[in-house]
Amino acid sequence: MNKQMKHILVTGANGQLGTAIRRLSKKNEKLSFIFTDVEELDITSPEALNDFFEKNPVDYIINCAAYTAVDKAENDKEMAYLLNAMAPLNLLKQAEQNNAKLIHISTDYVFDGKNYCPYVETDKPNPQSRYGLTKLQGETNIGYSPNVMIIRTSWLYYSVGNNFVKTVLRLAKEKDKLNIVSDQIGTPTYAGDLAAAVLEIINYSEKNNSFVNGIFHYSNEGVCSWYDFAKAVLEIKKINKRVLPINTEDFPTPAPRPYYSVLDKTKIKNTFGLNIPYWRNSLEICLAKL
Numbered sequence: 001m002n003k004q005m006k007h008i009l010v011t012g013a014n015g016q017l018g019t020a021i022r023r024l025s026k027k028n029e030k031l032s033f034i035f036t037d038v039e040e041l042d043i044t045s046p047e048a049l050n051d052f053f054e055k056n057p058v059d060y061i062i063n064c065a066a067y068t069a070v071d072k073a074e075n076d077k078e079m080a081y082l083l084n085a086m087a088p089l090n091l092l093k094q095a096e097q098n099n100a101k102l103i104h105i106s107t108d109y110v111f112d113g114k115n116y117c118p119y120v121e122t123d124k125p126n127p128q129s130r131y132g133l134t135k136l137q138g139e140t141n142i143g144y145s146p147n148v149m150i151i152r153t154s155w156l157y158y159s160v161g162n163n164f165v166k167t168v169l170r171l172a173k174e175k176d177k178l179n180i181v182s183d184q185i186g187t188p189t190y191a192g193d194l195a196a197a198v199l200e201i202i203n204y205s206e207k208n209n210s211f212v213n214g215i216f217h218y219s220n221e222g223v224c225s226w227y228d229f230a231k232a233v234l235e236i237k238k239i240n241k242r243v244l245p246i247n248t249e250d251f252p253t254p255a256p257r258p259y260y261s262v263l264d265k266t267k268i269k270n271t272f273g274l275n276i277p278y279w280r281n282s283l284e285i286c287l288a289k290l
Helices: 016-025 046-055 076-099 128-144 166-176 189-208 226-236 266-272 279-288
Strands: 006-011 031-035 060-064 100-108 147-153 177-181 214-217 242-246
Touching: 006 016, 006 189, 016 031, 031 189, 046 076, 060 076, 060 147, 076 100, 100 128, 100 189, 128 147, 128 177, 147 189, 166 226, 166 279, 177 226, 189 266, 189 279, 214 266, 214 279, 226 242, 226 279
Parallel strands: 006 031, 006 060, 060 100, 100 147, 147 214, 177 242
Antiparallel strands: none
């Protein structure tokens, strides 16, 4: 491995994945990290980025920043576009000018959810929501570059931030029974596992002196519905609450959700030799920290 210290810029560092990377960074002595969120660095501003890169050496950018309020994005179109579509392009321009690599986090929402078997990286995107559309525009804006890796993930959760796991625990305190959608199928992703995978990929790149560009899929192993996910949360925490399965049409939202968003992870496992944990095992690890 190259003994020279490598400098990693993490954007969106206060979110779930950014926080998970921050916690793991303390164990990674060969990498030096700069953690920024919007307060420290506005990635929608080319001027702010120019100023930042003039002052800081950067070898890798991990872009965890995104507009992720899926329903709000339906109306807040301009900000969703700026953060999800234009900011990745701003970061790529800096990466290319500074001989850095960009690892960009994307989403299962680029697909329409009408598949019947796990999505592979070459499946045709067809987003159904404004959030999914802007994330796809971000992919399209940067995906041509040999300096870019795009990692699509799904159903992200962590011990910090707003997510489904936290919502289930809150509702269990407030309500006698929980109505949870059972006809949307996917795989939860523990941000701690995705963070570890991203850092493994950077270490792999350094060890082999080779950056692998292109699109990759990452979630935990296994498959479940939101209903199964909620049941697992309550079972692991030993909370006795009735959970009733409902259909998507019984829980209308401004932005449509994919009915099926299981991601095929063969490519990322084979390329980097990753071992991906089963979703329920990772959920137990997360819930032990709550």
